[in-house]
Amino acid sequence: MVLQLSTFHWEGGAGVAAARLHQALLNAHVDSRLMVSEISHPGPQTTAWADSPWKSRKAWANFVLERLSFLPYEKDKSVRFAFSPAAIGADIADHPLVRQASVIHLHWINFGFLSLQSLEKLFALGKPIVWTLHDMWAFTGGCHYNRGCERYLSHCCYCPYLKKPGEYDLAFAQFEKKHRLFQGASVTFVSPSRWLDSLVQTAALTSGMASRAIPNCIDTDFFKPGNQDDARRAFGLPTDKKLLLFAGANTQDPRKGFTYFQEAMRHANLADVEVMILGKGKADDFENMPVKTHFLGKISDVSQMVQAYRAADMLIVPSLEDNLPNTIMEAMACGTPAVGFGTGGIPEMIDHLESGFVAAPKSASWLSEGIQWVLKHNTNGSVSANARRKVLEHYSEAVVARQYSQLYDSLLHGQ
Missing domain, CATH: 3.40.50.2000 (Glycogen Phosphorylase B;)
Incomplete structure (x- = not known):
């Protein structure tokens, strides 16, 4: 035993x-x-x-x-x-x-x-x-x-x-x-x-x-792709926008690098893009975001987490220190590509320019470039498919x- x-x-x-x-x-x-x-x-x-x-x-x-x-x-x-x-x-x-x-x-x-x-x-x-x-x-x-x-x-x-x-x-x-x-x-x-x-x-x-x-x-029979519009309606999210997800147990932990994401959104200046945020905190913490932000709070129900990943067009992970983030694995299993800094085990999870984008650490401009790359190259769902395949083969x-x-x-x- x-x-x-x-x-x-x-x-x-x-x-x-x-x-x-x-x-x-x-x-x-x-x-x-x-x-x-x-x-x-x-x-x-x-x-x-x-x-x-x-x-x-x-x-x-x-x-x-x-x-x-x-x-x-x-x-x-x-x-x-x-x-x-x-x-x-x-x-x-x-x-x-x-x-x-x-x-x-x-x-x-x-x-x-x-x-x-x-x-x-x-x-x-x-x-x-x-x-x-x-x-x-x-x-x-x-x-x-x-x-x-x-x-x-x-x-x-x-x-x-x-x-x-x-x-x-x-x-x-x-x-x-x-x-x-x-x-x-x-x-x-x-x-x-x-x-x-x-x-x-x-x-x-x-x-x-x-x-x-x-x-x-990860259980790939549970964390799997689903209908994006249905997932968004479940949270009252818009179905006509591109939604970027930031998820962390504590969104205000400096190690999670949220400020770099905030700066990247100023760099990107993208139309029709909004942000979803999951984790501990309060809506006031994100009032300085340059785009409309949907704060969903802490979600403990795993089925709701799956729906959140399905609702997003990509996951943003600007962590300054991390091992093998569960959020990346979960998102990719649901067919949601990830954009993250090349820190810790993140570059092992995201195949750069295949299943997502690995940005230079602490670079908001690179993070912005990664966001734009996924938006441009995932119009046919190929990046999402690569992300799902990576999880099936390795995790x-x-x-x-x-x-x-x-x-x-x-x-x-x-x-």
């Missing part, structure tokens, strides 16, 4: 990716179990660590205490959730599912679910560990994305996320703890993008350890489940 461990369940990019993989493995007849901190909604072979009112209170307390442990160190509020000290977490080493598991598969485990001490106890069991990385945290001194700092390549210290960076700061201490944790550990790191895998191979903490790239997966459940199944077998049987 393979036990998947994830803080979140069907929430956030990492939580969604973990839940999708679990379902794909079950569909491929792999004996997979998923344990999350708390369940969002019931699912097959899925267990919550917090399976009682007392444990739910404990899970919340762990989250709060883990965040409070960082509070004295944080530079300012902007980095509050961008650095995880992993000081607080649940001890699950004696949990029946952990004991039964042949392989332990870690996903995103921060925010009070598992601490470094929790991981140490899991590693001490001697079972093969697969760790799918959804950001850079596993090989840094605590940040989830490095924002240009390259100290993780040698030894983290003088951390730019900290109020008082120094030679022996919090990042230095966590780096040392991870170094001890990884010594002799039977861990295989899996990165959803080749970009992240290349960082694993060069990072001081993980270079020389087993690693490979296996992408996230479908069967393709990804097969790669993970082969990995598990190799770890258990030395194949």
Whole structure:
């Protein structure tokens, strides 16, 4: 049995990716179990660590205490959730599912679910560990994305996320703890993008350890093309305009690069083009957009998300740091091309000038050029067809489940 461990369940990019993989493995007849901190909604072979009112209170307390442990160190509020000290977490080493598991598969485990001490106890069991990385945290001194700092390549210290960076700061201490944790550990790191895998191979903490790239997966029978006009009418959107979609869990997160999209729309000066925005925020946040904007808020219903992708003519992803964005995969599965910056794993997802457009990072003018390219070249639907084909060939459940199944077998049987 393979036990998947994830803080979140069907929430956030990492939580969604973990839940999708679990379902794909079950569909491929792999004996997979998923344990999350708390369940969002019931699912097959899925267990919550917090399976009682007392444990739910404990899970919340762990989250709060883990965040409070960082509070004295944080530079300012902007980095509050961008650095995880992993000081607080649940001890699950004696949990029946952990004991039964042949392989332990870690996903995103921060925010009070598992601490470094929790991981140490899991590693001490001697079972093969697969760790799918959804950001850079596993090989840094605590940040989830490095924002240009390259100290993780040698030894983290003088951390730019900290109020008082120094030679022996919090990042230095966590780096040392991870170094001890990884010594002799039977861990295989899996990165959803080749970009992240290349960082694993060069990072001081993980270079020389087993690693490979296996992408996230998606249900292509659910995320699929549909009638655009019907989708637009469902949201009360115009059927006679070109609609560009910007989607993010937090639209105001600087890492998502919304300001570059805003500037690109000023560059483009396109007639009959309007914008759709999905995510946390409020309509007032987008009043400076140079074109009419339809703010749809946060959509939790997956069927509505599919309709949103179908309603759009393209997805805009000006992320400054990202791994393998679910939004790109979801949009392309629905036949909606993407235009994004060439950061992280984005260039691996979008085949430039085939299934979309990859723009130079932080260039609003290139982003504008990409928008115009898709509008010009997708009049016959060829770019949309290429986008859908890319997902079917690389990110479908069967393709990804097969790669993970082969990995598990190799770890258990030395194949």
